Amino acid sequence: MLKDVSFGQYYPVESFVHHLDPRVKIVFLIVYIVAIFLAKEFLALGIAAALLLLALIVSRVPLPKVIGALRGILFLVVFTATVNLLFYQGDKVYWDAPAVLFEWKIIKITQEGIIFSIFLVIRLVLLMVCSSLLTYTTTPVSLTDGVESLLAPLKWIKFPVHALALVMSIALRFIPILMDETQRIMNAQKARGSSLDTGGPAKRVKAVVPVLVPLLVSALRRADELGEAMEARCYSDGKNRTKYKKLRFTWRDLLAFLLGAGLLAGMIVMRYFPVFAL
Numbered sequence: 001m002l003k004d005v006s007f008g009q010y011y012p013v014e015s016f017v018h019h020l021d022p023r024v025k026i027v028f029l030i031v032y033i034v035a036i037f038l039a040k041e042f043l044a045l046g047i048a049a050a051l052l053l054l055a056l057i058v059s060r061v062p063l064p065k066v067i068g069a070l071r072g073i074l075f076l077v078v079f080t081a082t083v084n085l086l087f088y089q090g091d092k093v094y095w096d097a098p099a100v101l102f103e104w105k106i107i108k109i110t111q112e113g114i115i116f117s118i119f120l121v122i123r124l125v126l127l128m129v130c131s132s133l134l135t136y137t138t139t140p141v142s143l144t145d146g147v148e149s150l151l152a153p154l155k156w157i158k159f160p161v162h163a164l165a166l167v168m169s170i171a172l173r174f175i176p177i178l179m180d181e182t183q184r185i186m187n188a189q190k191a192r193g194s195s196l197d198t199g200g201p202a203k204r205v206k207a208v209v210p211v212l213v214p215l216l217v218s219a220l221r222r223a224d225e226l227g228e229a230m231e232a233r234c235y236s237d238g239k240n241r242t243k244y245k246k247l248r249f250t251w252r253d254l255l256a257f258l259l260g261a262g263l264l265a266g267m268i269v270m271r272y273f274p275v276f277a278l
Contacts, residue, residue, distance in 0.1 A: 009176055011136040016252060017059035018137045022146030024253040025134055031260040032130050036123055038267040045122050051263055052130055061136045069132040070125060077124050081117045088113035140172035142245075149247055170226070174219075181218050185211050 017025075032048070039045050056066065070077075090112025091100075102109040135143070148165035155161055189210055195203075 009135060010139050011061050011065065013060050015058060015060040015137070017055060017133070019250075019252060020137075020256055021247055021249055021253045022138050022142040023149055023247060024249070024256050025138055026143070026146050026150060028256055028260040029130055029134050031264050033127060035263050035267040036126055038264075038271050039123070040271055042119065042122075044267055044270050045119070045126070047266065048263065049122070049126055051259065052126060052133075055133060056129070059133060059137050061133065065136065066129055066132060070128060073124065073128050077121055080124065081121050084120055085109060085113050085117040088116050090116070135172075140169055143172065144169035145243065145245075145247060174222070177222070178215070178219060182211065182215055185214050185218075 032052070036045070036048055039048060056063075086107050086109065088110065089108065090110050092112040092115075094111045094115055100108060100110050101114075138146075144165045147168060148161055151159070151161045151164070194207060194210060
């Protein structure tokens with residue numbers, strides 16, 4: 001399960017997507033999420049999925065890694081789909097059958113509920129894949145530099161942009177480290193005879209406590225060591241600090257920006273101006 005956590009993990013390879021400006025990738029992700037939620041029919045989701053598939057192919061990220069990221073949200077997808085399938089109210093008919101297929105007390109399975117559940121599952125999958133693609137193709141340092149650059153206008157209102165970027169950078173770097181630490185602690189507990197994967201839900205929750213306590217102690221120790229290291233190197237706030245790598249906007253970024261803008265414009269047209277849609 002811990003291996004399925006993709007956020008914060010970077011897949012090093014040379015590709016078109018990897019060389020994009022992190023600011024453009026962050027903006028594209030935001031635009032893509034907005035476009036997904038603007039979509040209200042399967043054709044719109046199909047267009048968004050085709051664009052994401054193109055990005056996956058160009059990024060050269062292995063498909064098993066993407067599927068592994070989806071396993072991490074499998075419970076959320078199944079739970080959301082089940083709730084909407086059993087309790088979604090609707091009387092729209094899509095095929096030659098009654099609108100209400102099954103009804104028992106408060107549970108009602110309808111044709112519209114089935115279609116809506118499938119639509120919601122596709123939307124969640126696209127959202128997760130796009131978010132994973134961002135972290136797979138962007139290093140934590142580049143990602144935080146992009147966030148800091150995008151939030152630079154907030155410095156006019158004395159917002160601590162650099163501090164926020166620093167916290168985000170440290171958090172992203174610590175995610176894989178803490179995942180490995182958790183796995184080592186779990187292996188050590190299993191070697192001592194602890195049963196972490198068997199029993200009912202209550203037993204499994206109780207078995208997690210011996211893992212969380214040493215993990216918390218380890219995280220606090222690492223944070224203390226990091227703070228001391230930063231003080232020893234005379235680290236100060238973000239004033240007058242320079243960067244080793246400068247962010248530059250290139251033709252690749254312009255192409256990605258135009259694709260994102262075209263996707264968003266198409267979703268707006270298909271949602272609010274269906275007369276002009278395909």
